[in-house]
Amino acid sequence: MKEFLQKLKVMPITGYILFLFTGLVIFFFGAFLVILLRTKNPSKIIMPDLIGKNYIEVHNELVRLGFKVHIQNKRFLDKNDGSILSQSITPGKSTERGSKITLVVNIGVDRVTIPDLRGQSLSNARANLEKVLSGETYVSIPLGEITYIEAKEGQFPETVIDQIPKPGKETTTREKIYLLVTEPKGYKNPVDNFKSLQGKPVSFATEKLKRKNLSWKISDIVSTKSKSESGLVESIEKKDNRYNLKVFFFPVSQRIESGYESISYKIDAPNEYKVVEVAEDQKGKKEEEILPLAFYAKNEELKLVYYRNGNSKLTIYAKDGDKEKSYSFESDL
Known part of the structure; x- marks a missing residue:
């Protein structure tokens, strides 16, 4: 110890300065490492449930949490405009601040x-x-x-x-x-003048024909890329005392509470067939014949486009009452 004190006495002033500088460097270097380690390990947060909420209402909170948000748009008529349909990070999952998240938002x-x-x-x-x-x-x-x-x-x-x-x-x-x-x-409106039914809903066109006691069939279901055309009569012509209708149909990927549906069934045995619907909504069940008895030859296709309101079950019956085929349509929501 005495030797160390003796050395300090003889240490020039530059030595004191060098000693102090070295200590400061070590201190600030340690502080820098602490800050660096904290920066590399952001705090965890619990992912909130955003589904059903309006994106505008949660946007600021997502920015505050540091999320990098990517928006994808889908369109559903039965959902509110701006409603969040899905999120890429599961609600309740622990994630880091600054994470990327994809939100599917309804536009309307x-x-x-x-x-x-x-x-x-x-x-x-x-x-x-x-x-x-x-x-x-x-x-x-x-x-x-x-x-x-x-x-x-x-x-x-x-x-x-x-x-x-x-x-x-x-x-x-x-x-x-x-x-x-x-x-x-x-x-x-003369009985035979039914060209005016073009562009009308098939349900209304066939109701008009039924009130005139006229026979009809859907001869063709015409695929369309326009949802607004679905269920409308594309054309109508009379052949052998029967009116043949071509009807537009837009196939949907997700069914809502109501909309147009279609069926196509190849007949195995020549006979007369009809289609009966059992519809179920908030008011209860209702049974109705939506395609009257008509003759179909072997391998001929029985085709139908109709408007569904609520859940619906269609059954094809032969003339003798035997069930030929059934179809069920329900909302996917």
């Missing part, structure tokens, strides 16, 4: 609930479609084609008796509404 326009226009005069129905509540504002729903049909006893002229889409459907202002309306007074 003004959402509306289809009003019930049945029983209204055509003029009132038109006026009501111009003022439909969407959130806190009023918007209009575009009117598609009107199909006029012969009135039954007790029905008034120019009165809405059916509509597509059905009342209560959640949709957007891009979807047109089609009306089935009783003929006005003095309406003239």
Whole structure:
């Protein structure tokens, strides 16, 4: 110890400075290493559940947490605009700040609930479609084609008796509404003049033919890339006292609560066949013959396009009542 003190006494001033500088370097180097290690190991966070939330509402929070967000868009009419449909990081999973996340977000326009226009005069129905509540504002729903049909006893002229889409459907202002309306007074439409049914919903076109006691079949289902064309009559022609309809159909990847469906079934034995639907919605079950008895030859295809509202089961029956084939259609949501 005495020797060390003696050496300090004789150490020049430059030695003291060098000693102090070395200590400071070691201190700051250690502090730098601590900061560097913390930077390389960001703190963990628990991934929140974003599904169903509006992206605009959660955007700032995701930025605050340091997420690098990638957006993919899909479009579903039954989902709200901006609603997050899925996320690439599972909710509840521990992840690092600054992680990349992909969100699938629904894009859309003004959402509306289809009003019930049945029983209204055509003029009132038109006026009501111009003022439909969407959130806190009023918007209009575009009117598609009107199909006029012969009135039954007790029905008034120019009165809405059916509509597509059905009342209560959640949709957007891009979807047109089609009306089935009783003929006005003095309406003239020769029995054989059915070219006007082109562009009309197949359900309304066939109802018009049934009221005239005319035989019909769907001769062809025409694939279309336009969803707005699905279920509309592409063409109609008369052959051998029967009306043959070609109908557009847009196949969907995901079924919502209502929409057009199609079936095609090759007949094994020549006979008369019909199709009966059992539909189930919030009001209960309803059974209806949607394709009347008609003769089909062997290997001929029985084809049908119809509008489903709720869950639906179709059954093909032979003339003697034997079940030939059944199909079930349900919402995927």
